[in-house]
Amino acid sequence: MSVLFPTLLLCVFGFFSNMRPSEPFLTAYLMGPDKNLTETQVVNEIYPIWTYSYLVLLFPVFLATDYLCYKPVLVLQACSLVVTYIMLLKAQGMLSMQLLEFFFGLATASEVAYYSYIYSVVDPAHYQRVTGYCRSITLFGSAAGSLIGQLLLSLAKAQLVHLVIITLASVAVACIAPWFLPMPKRSLFFHKSQAGTEGEKERRSSKGLIEKADDSECKMPLNPKNGSTTSRSSGGGLVEVLRMLFEDFLQCYRCRPLLAWSLWWALATCGYFQVVNYAQALWENVRPSHDYEIYNGYVETLSTLLGALAALLVGWLPVQWSLWGELTLCILSLLMAVCVFVMVTLRDIWMCYGSYVLFRATYMLLITVATYQIAASLSMQRYALVFGVNTFMALLLQTLLTVVVVDSAGLGLDVFTQFYIYGGYFSVISVVFLLAGFFKMASRRRCERDTPPDSTAEITTPITEPSSGS
Template structure:
């Protein structure tokens, strides 16, 4: 076993991937999560539904928004591992507070801590790219994302194995979650410390090139490097750039280095959002993710309204497990669909967003918990399918660095929209609407998104068709009005004769 473990550690990419997957798996095995609302409103915490919905849950949204951008920069600057450790610690603290803390104020602080853990998830999904070569990106991404899905599914299924509250109380479910997240927290210390990152600490080649360009230097092409003289010049420039790089990092990242990174990020930001198609894909991402997070945050309150948990053996865990697996299958299917997404993609966003709106209207107007579950089983996989398409379209047009930046900006904007929506609709200091009225607004929100992208999708289709017809007419006119060169020469010779 020791020999095998040594081989794993020396493999380069297997060891950090294994440790990261262990962290991802155990951090997501939280059987208490699909039943948080019944737990808080039950005898264990004895809070009211209004307190949970209007005073406690909104804190997560606010804290997530405030912390996300600083965490995004700190994650790259600290090189991921410390932030992953922070994620494990905050999840662990959340579970401890869920077990032992009581009262509205304590639960609000719990939501604040949980907002930190959610914001730090960016480190989990970024860490591996600083540890492995691009040849392994697809493989390790698949492993890390799928293992979190398996962990979440097992956690949801574990809870659903009980047939009544007498078999396994919510308190013990939180205890299981605490044990699992403790393993995740401990495993985070075994992650290797990356030597590079996407923005602040890059690989040697990228960093040298960046420093060289910053100092007004340029490199010759590969063909030019064939000459020994040019090689010598290139080596001198490289040596000079390495010296500059060492100077910058000799006592940590200096102010000018930090400002250089910020300027680089700003230039990348302008480049990303100057492309019309990427702007529309990002717009859907922002709007839909805002609505999706609201649904996930408050769907348990709606289910509890339709069928109070004390009167019904709830199946929240089973529904979450099935919807997650179905969504994963739908997302996987995207890679098997041969479709021109640049032409049909935005219309697909509009049509499936209409399906989401219909599912939410069903959940809102029904008095049957099974129809409420059915609406959720339509909504969540549909969103996961669409976000995969949107992510794929954005990623294929950007480098890894710009994709990370765009992902961060889109997520931040989605949270900003969600914060506004929460402050107006949910918060007790705003309208403080009841859960049925809230879901009516959310359904109408997705209907509006559908209308925007259906119109945009039809515009793209008709524009494409119009341009094709115009091109055909133009080619036809040219073919009739402009005689071939051979015919012109023949006519000229005939005239002379």
């Protein structure tokens, strides 16, 4: 029962907070008669505020989430979503929409509380199961919202403003759930038990074997057996926590395989956010919503469900990621580049839709692999740190790209030119990992050539690398 109650409430919150029928039609709504904004205002002056807000708020919210023990930040996320959609329904003018994007950035940054709360109230034995529940319910809610929105437009001939009203009702329902969650008594960094402190002292003094190493590329123990998944300092202050985080940061990113997957995470997530954020603007130019019926809801539903399916199939892929990871990232990053180029060069709405679905499914497959490859070698404490750093770096890159390419203060390029740049961006990612793959293969051959035959048994230490099909 102690596991069931918070998990059920989190699933209710995750479903209704992500069931937003108006989401696939946001650009059409802003540029339509309800808000009467221009494409330049929406693309170059309003949407970038979300990126900037998310970047600025991510680290403070990350620390506040742990210090306040998750629940208050979950409530903040729920309230931010309600404020966002009240403003979307009632407010007028560009400045109001920019403020709306700030609140949505706050809600997005606060998602860290949703995905970390459960680890503070359930036993580690239940982590995998409840994580699966919480993540899958958000995808299901998103897909359901997109499908409902499209069906209401296509069959019931509803207006876009009606979808906003339904979305507001959905996030209002979601806002109720966090208030009833039990308040955790521990967290990863600021609050922990004495047992966790003693376990961490043992961890820091141990000289255990390296786990998740790849031909001795990883020089530091990242997931020690006697480690704690909580903070090192019982009731430690901000300075101590920051010092600990910095030490762990240096230790984790000395591991070359982890660094490679993290590099792809940051680079690809940056490009993914840009493509997803501005795809509706591209579609609006290819097939204007005021002249034709649009099917954005079906596309978002299909891409979400296929992305979830691709994520599930990761466990069945017969790929030895330690050997072929970089080259796989190269090939599939090139596929994502091709999808973006198809969208912008052919300018056919059905090719745009199909390429977008394939683009999102490919990203979700690869980000699932990257998540598993990183998380399998980390304690829960470092899991939060590394994922947070990777997301922050992705947002930093996205902010730079937005300032230069999108924002009116920079080049303020039109959406077609932007997508040519995004296609080139993924092509560069593909080349980077092609070179990394060749370098890794050359290093392996050099090591095999330089290693005496009688010493092979000494260097092939068993590692915690997932086997093919993991």
